Amino acid sequence: MELLLHHYWGSNYAEKARLILGLKGLTWGSVIIPDIMPKPDLVVLTGGYSKTPVLQIGADIYCDTKRIADELETRFPQPTLYPDGATGIGRVVQYWADGAFTLAGGRYLMGRSHERWPAEFHADRAALWGVPVDLDRMVRSAERYRQQLAAYLEWIAMMLADGRRFLHGEKPGLADVSVSHILWFLETGGEKATDILIPFASIREWLARVRTIGHGTMRESSAAQAIAIARAATPQTVAAVDPANVEGLAIGNTVSVRAEIAGRDPVIGSLLLLSGQHVAVAIENETVGRVVVHFPRVGYVVGCA
Ligand SMILES: N[C@@H](CCC(=O)N[C@@H](CS)C(=O)NCC(=O)O)C(=O)O
Incomplete structure (x- = not known):
């Protein structure tokens, strides 16, 4: 099928x-x-x-x-999505990455570069979250989310510190695809948003490896x-x-x-x-x-x- x-x-x-x-x-x-x-x-x-x-x-x-x-x-x-056999840890990393980490990354991106999306998009997302559209608030909160995101990025760098190729070890898995998607999304905002990655060389190199996974056929x-x-x-x-x-x-x-x-x-x-x-x-x-x-x-x- x-x-x-x-x-x-x-x-x-x-x-x-x-x-x-x-x-x-x-x-x-x-x-x-x-x-x-x-x-x-x-x-x-x-x-x-x-x-x-x-x-x-x-x-x-x-x-x-x-x-x-x-x-x-x-x-x-x-x-497998769990090349190290750690099926529980992979799912817990996913839960954090899709939740708090993605929220910090998404809000930082929007605060830095909301002008890249039309008014209808912002109205749609505000309705999704049940809040009014407030671009000024978005801009103001960007610095707070930047701080959160930077703290999280230090954790990712710690995971990569032993020179492993992927977060599970030598092979890619669920942790990699979960942690990488919001960092991939930052590129939509250009340098105004990807600037946060400049001090994290090991993360940038890991992101390049994740990209080679591709999308299948x-x-x-x-x-x-x-x-x-x-x-x-x-x-x-x-x-x-x-x-x-x-x-x-x-x-x-x-x-x-x-x-x-x-x-x-x-x-x-x-x-x-x-x-x-x-x-x-x-x-x-x-x-x-x-x-x-x-x-x-x-x-x-x-x-x-
Ligand atoms: N927990 C969901 C979150 C999905 C989600 O929030 N997707 C965003 C797009 S990246 C969305 O649906 N935004 C509203 C939309 O696309 O209309 C999942 O893991 O699939």
Whole structure:
């Protein structure tokens, strides 16, 4: 079954997903989505989740790069995302890198170079976070985020201090793709944002190595093709709800899955899978038929709808 990545080229989380596809040497179809709302061809597949990227495999739809990484690791174990065998540490580094580290990097970039994006983009992102657009505040906070980012970069330099090629050791893995995407994104702001990397030669050299992972083999696809594929396919997810789940939920319950921060529109569907790391709900509509939408547990709230 073909892998389809719904993404746009400028997205840093999408760059993380593209590098995972590259690390595993996979072939995938590229479906370009808009970088601001509305995204009708995407949300019809996800039931409302609108963030970037989303991975589609037939009628199974994977939201969030944490779920995408776990899914690809299960389906395509080699080359592994954990070349040092440290599956726990890799995921903890990912959680910090996609969270606090990316927030500091993103806010520093925007504070330094907000003029590179149009007003509609800033309005879209403010709505995503549920805050008013305030470019002056963005500019003022840049120095504070710069300090945070510099402190974090010292940690990365410490990881590389023994001369290792990648954060896991000799081979690239999940920590590399997670830590690198926001630093890749700084380039969008030009020298005004990448200046922060000047004192960190080992990090710049490591970033150049991460880039050589590449994106695997990509072919262009379209939203219409993706929808037709979902419609023609049957979801492959096997129903499995952990009976001891703290929410007291059972297969078939109508539930909502909502991100803890930013982009909190709930996805409402019929519960199909619930485990410690993974939640999936079935949704149905006239355009795509029945599809199953998957999320990580971490960072998402599951509740009765
Ligand atoms: N936790 C999510 C975060 C995804 C995310 O925030 N992506 C950004 C783009 S890099 C986004 O969706 N922004 C709003 C948009 O693209 O419309 C993940 O790991 O996939």
